[in-house]
Amino acid sequence: MAAQETVDHKYVYDFSEGNKDLKELLGGKGANLAEMSNLGLPVPPGFTITTEACQAYLATGREPDGLAGQIESHLEALERAMGKRLGDPQDPLLVSVRSGAKFSMPGMMETVLNVGLNDQSVEGLARQAGGLAGQAASGGADRFAWDSYRRLIQMFGKTVCEVPGEEFEHALDEAKHAKGTHNDLDLDADDLRGLVDAYKKIFLEHTGREFPQQPREQLDLAIRAVFESWNAERAVLYRRQERIPADLGTAVNVVTMVFGNLGPDSGTGVAFTRDPGSGAQGIYGDYLANAQGEDVVAGIRNTVPLQELEQLDKSSYDELLGIMARLEEHYKDLCDIEFTIERGKLWMLQTRVGKRTAAAAFVIAGQLVDEGLIDLDEALHRVNGAQLAQLMFPRFQLDHEFQPVAKGIGASPGAASGTVVFTSARAVELAAEGKSVILVRRETNPDDLNGMIAAQGILTSRGGKTSHAAVVARGMGKTCVSGADEIEVNVPAKRFTVAGQTVNEGDVVSIDGTTGKVYLGEVPVMPSEVVQYFEGSLDPEHIDNALVRAVHRIMTHADGKRRLAVRTNADTGADAARARRFGAEGIGLCRTEHMFLGDRRELVERLILARAPGEREAALAALLPLQRADFEEIFREMDGLPVTVRLIDPPLHEFLPPLEQLAVNVAVAQERGEDVAKEEALLAAVRRMHEENPMLGLRGVRLGLVIPGLFAMQVRAIAEAAVSCARNGGVAKPEIMVPLVGAVQELETVRAEAEKIIAEVVGDSGVEVLIGTMIEVPRAALTAGQIAEAAEFFSFGTNDLTQMGWGFSRDDVEGAFFWRYLELGIFGISPFESIDRDGVGRLVRIAAEEGRAARPGLKLGICGEHGGDPDSVHFFHEVGLDYVSCSPFRVPVARLEAGRAVVESGGSDSR
Numbered sequence: 040m041a042a043q044e045t046v047d048h049k050y051v052y053d054f055s056e057g058n059k060d061l062k063e064l065l066g067g068k069g070a071n072l073a074e075m076s077n078l079g080l081p082v083p084p085g086f087t088i089t090t091e092a093c094q095a096y097l098a099t100g101r102e103p104d105g106l107a108g109q110i111e112s113h114l115e116a117l118e119r120a121m122g123k124r125l126g127d128p129q130d131p132l133l134v135s136v137r138s139g140a141k142f143s144m145p146g147m148m149e150t151v152l153n154v155g156l157n158d159q160s161v162e163g164l165a166r167q168a169g170g171l172a173g174q175a176a177s178g179g180a181d182r183f184a185w186d187s188y189r190r191l192i193q194m195f196g197k198t199v200c201e202v203p204g205e206e207f208e209h210a211l212d213e214a215k216h217a218k219g220t221h222n223d224l225d226l227d228a229d230d231l232r233g234l235v236d237a238y239k240k241i242f243l244e245h246t247g248r249e250f251p252q253q254p255r256e257q258l259d260l261a262i263r264a265v266f267e268s269w270n271a272e273r274a275v276l277y278r279r280q281e282r283i284p285a286d287l288g289t290a291v292n293v294v295t296m297v298f299g300n301l302g303p304d305s306g307t308g309v310a311f312t313r314d315p316g317s318g319a320q321g322i323y324g325d326y327l328a329n330a331q332g333e334d335v336v337a338g339i340r341n342t343v344p345l346q347e348l349e350q351l352d353k354s355s356y357d358e359l360l361g362i363m364a365r366l367e368e369h370y371k372d373l374c375d376i377e378f379t380i381e382r383g384k385l386w387m388l389q390t391r392v393g394k395r396t397a398a399a400a401f402v403i404a405g406q407l408v409d410e411g412l413i414d415l416d417e418a419l420h421r422v423n424g425a426q427l428a429q430l431m432f433p434r435f436q437l438d439h440e441f442q443p444v445a446k447g448i449g450a451s452p453g454a455a456s457g458t459v460v461f462t463s464a465r466a467v468e469l470a471a472e473g474k475s476v477i478l479v480r481r482e483t484n485p486d487d488l489n490g491m492i493a494a495q496g497i498l499t500s501r502g503g504k505t506s507h508a509a510v511v512a513r514g515m516g517k518t519c520v521s522g523a524d525e526i527e528v529n530v531p532a533k534r535f536t537v538a539g540q541t542v543n544e545g546d547v548v549s550i551d552g553t554t555g556k557v558y559l560g561e562v563p564v565m566p567s568e569v570v571q572y573f574e575g576s577l578d579p580e581h582i583d584n585a586l587v588r589a590v591h592r593i594m595t596h597a598d599g600k601r602r603l604a605v606r607t608n609a610d611t612g613a614d615a616a617r618a619r620r621f622g623a624e625g626i627g628l629c630r631t632e633h634m635f636l637g638d639r640r641e642l643v644e645r646l647i648l649a650r651a652p653g654e655r656e657a658a659l660a661a662l663l664p665l666q667r668a669d670f671e672e673i674f675r676e677m678d679g680l681p682v683t684v685r686l687i688d689p690p691l692h693e694f695l696p697p698l699e700q701l702a703v704n705v706a707v708a709q710e711r712g713e714d715v716a717k718e719e720a721l722l723a724a725v726r727r728m729h730e731e732n733p734m735l736g737l738r739g740v741r742l743g744l745v746i747p748g749l750f751a752m753q754v755r756a757i758a759e760a761a762v763s764c765a766r767n768g769g770v771a772k773p774e775i776m777v778p779l780v781g782a783v784q785e786l787e788t789v790r791a792e793a794e795k796i797i798a799e800v801v802g803d804s805g806v807e808v809l810i811g812t813m814i815e816v817p818r819a820a821l822t823a824g825q826i827a828e829a830a831e832f833f834s835f836g837t838n839d840l841t842q843m844g845w846g847f848s849r850d851d852v853e854g855a856f857f858w859r860y861l862e863l864g865i866f867g868i869s870p871f872e873s874i875d876r877d878g879v880g881r882l883v884r885i886a887a888e889e890g891r892a893a894r895p896g897l898k899l900g901i902c903g904e905h906g907g908d909p910d911s912v913h914f915f916h917e918v919g920l921d922y923v924s925c926s927p928f929r930v931p932v933a934r935l936e937a938g939r940a941v942v943e944s945g946g947s948d949s950r
């Protein structure tokens with residue numbers, strides 16, 4: 040079509056001028072229509088107005104200079120090519136005006152069909168439709184033309200002029216009622232003429248003007264409405280949800296209308312080149328004879344499987360199959376397609392690389408490699424960690440009608456059903472009887488650990504994605520819904536209420552940790568085959584399971600590619616063993632404070648509150664063998680691999696009895712005249728240690744420097760366990776990590792004491808113990824050059840680094856105001872979930888660079904929650920860390936993403 044003659048900025052592209060790589064400028068739909076057109080496929084002629092034109096319109100509130108002229112000349116060219124004029128009373132060219140952004144936003148923006156119809160051209164259309172069919176101007180053709188006209192007024196009114204859609208629906212219902220029918224198709228040409236009059240009145244009432252009769256005015260207003268629909272409320276919400284940037288704008292496609300509603304030899308359909316649900320090869324789609332696309336969407340009549348088109352119109356069917364094969368070959372991927380058949384002639388209205396489920400993504404990537412269409416690097420690029428994570432959780436079979444009663448935050452994915460319990464003790468009891476239980480709490484604390492281990496899932500009414508419940512549950516790979524605030528939990532009464540119903544201990548609930556939904560009763564759950572594969576119980580070489588085979592193949596390739604090592608955060612032998620099966624190459628964080636709960640809690644309390652030296656030493660002596668056994672177990676499981684053990688880092692309040700409770704107990708006992716001298720002393724001690732901000736208080740290295748002998752006991756236990764492991768023929772590689780360091784002097788002090796103990800214990804056993812630090816206080820990141828002098832490794836604690844970098848309390852802010860920050864776009868995702876590259880990430884980068892400058896060969900890792908977040912893994916790859924460490928269940932995700940990071944940065948980095 041006509042080349043642009045003006046010197047203006049180019050805002051309009053004919054289909055022959057575009058291609059599939061111009062999505063940013065032409066939107067997905069426009070770019071792909073151009074691509075198909077250039078492949079010689081039957082695409083109705085048309086042109087695309089660019090996203091730049093939309094951006095300019097949205098910025099200034101008017102069409103940019105030159106746009107109107109360019110539309111004019113493209114329209115003229117289109118008219119010449121079709122041999123018709125837009126809205127010609129004798130033989131009108133009609134066009135559709137369709138949105139199409141860079142990223143697909145299904146149904147979020149506007150479309151206007153049949154532009155060009157008016158009181159005259161509707162008659163011309165009827166004549167043409169009748170004539171084309173080789174019939175006299177039949178009632179059928181009249182009906183078609185008037186139906187098209189009423190559709191235009193309805194869509195135009197609603198979309199362009201904001202006339203409430205129900206008004207038109209209502210008038211349509213009345214027309215059907217008057218005719219005594221429920222079916223649109225029973226309305227004849229006269230009925231539809233009457234309906235057009237009714238629609239025009241509605242239009243006039245709501246807009247104060249007549250329905251525009253000028254075709255070009257219709258076109259311009261429709262284009263403007265599509266531009267504006269970029270900022271429609273639902274589109275804004277969808278973009279936020281999908282993290283699509285707000286400033287891209289939409290392109291507008293002006294396409295010659297073709298009609299699927301011209302009789303039984305016409306129709307419309309959608310098709311996929313493979314099953315987007317499972318990835319299985321074949322032809323999947325639906326067809327609806329004598330209908331337009333919007334009828335399919337509206338579900339007015341039932342579609343038939345695409346295969347039935349073979350009987351109805353073999354030649355179109357064969358042509359369609361040929362085109363689908365061609366598109367797959369060309370796009371080298373699953374394509375989805377919209378098509379229309381107008382009186383036996385096939386037209387392609389859209390194609391794009393189709394959306395698919397997580398399982399289909401892996402299966403299709405594997406198949407395309409087999410077919411030689413893509414290589415393994417490309418297959419790795421086509422899948423992602425979020426999809427893999429989805430495949431690793433059990434799922435609900437929601438084929439029955441289950442209605443959620445509440446919705447919280449999907450804090451740890453998966454699906455779990457079980458008996459409701461409100462205390463850790465009860466959870467343990469019922470689990471021991473073989474029951475599946477759901478632990479329900481307002482929020483959890485470290486004392487709930489046993490209950491959390493015993494439970495199938497955890498449900499809390501408070502807290503966000505980094506609440507205690509969420510972090511611990513994710514670590515265990517256990518389903519958790521947090522912050523379900525419609526639930527009113529009453530622990531003493533052993534019940535909760537929700538949506539006017541009461542759920543008592545012993546009742547059954549089901550929770551979905553992916554969607555955050557809570558159901559009453561039992562929803563059936565299916566285990567994950569992918570986990571069974573990672574666990575070693577499904578052998579990919581010997582089973583007929585396309586998904587498992589594809590996962591195996593792609594994971595193997597990712598492992599071959601990646602530069603980052605992947606370790607795990609694990610505090611128990613069982614977690615370590617599981618993580619190892621999942622591919623962990625060591626432990627990046629063993630949180631020792633978790634080893635001081637349960638029975639040992641009392642010893643820790645004595646240690647912290649001790650006033651006399653003897654008391655403290657007795658507590659330490661009792662703890663030493665217990666700790667040594669803990670480490671022996673972990674070293675055994677991680678035989679030959681590095682294990683980073685972090686010295687104790689408890690927020691103190693978690694280890695002391697709650698102040699208020701203690702004060703009440705003492706007061707009540709005093710009232711009764713009981714002897715409370717011991718309790719009073721404890722109360723005084725707890726008051727003395729009480730902190731307003733425990734997260735910023737006596738934690739980590741500070742505690743180690745204040746309580747004599749505590750770190751020393753742990754260092755000794757680690758060294759002794761390593762030596763004992765070596766004596767038993769194993770290889771232990773301990774790395775002692777000091778938490779919460781902000782100044783090199785803190786580390787030097789701990790180091791001096793630790794080195795003495797290590798030298799004494801290790802002797803000539805050959806065991807080597809490294810000493811390093813966490814970098815989790817901003818000051819540590821900023822003085823990394825100094826700190827590296829005293830550290831053999833750094834591990835970034837990005838949870839605290841985020842907390843202290845932003846000044847956000849980890850425990851409170853997500854529930855308190857993050858929703859508003861997300862709504863305002865201040866962040867696209869919680870910085871506790873995905874690393875804030877610009878701020879916290881910059882601290883990581885500075886520390887990595889300055890640390891390595893001071894000590895070449897300094898080992899660098901990350902052990903905050905971000906270590907298992909796909910996007911963050913790419914960042915840590917870019918920064919050049921040696922490893923990421925994450926909870927066992929995220930190890931495969933991190934392996935996959937570390938491989939993808941290499942492929943996507945264009946490297947052929949192989950280890």
Ligand code: PEP
Nearest residue numbers: 815836837838839902903
């Ligand atoms: C961190 O702060 O990122 C970290 C790993 O330590 P914790 O979560 O135990 O504070």
Ligand code: MG
Nearest residue numbers: 815836838839
């Ligand atoms: Mg920390």
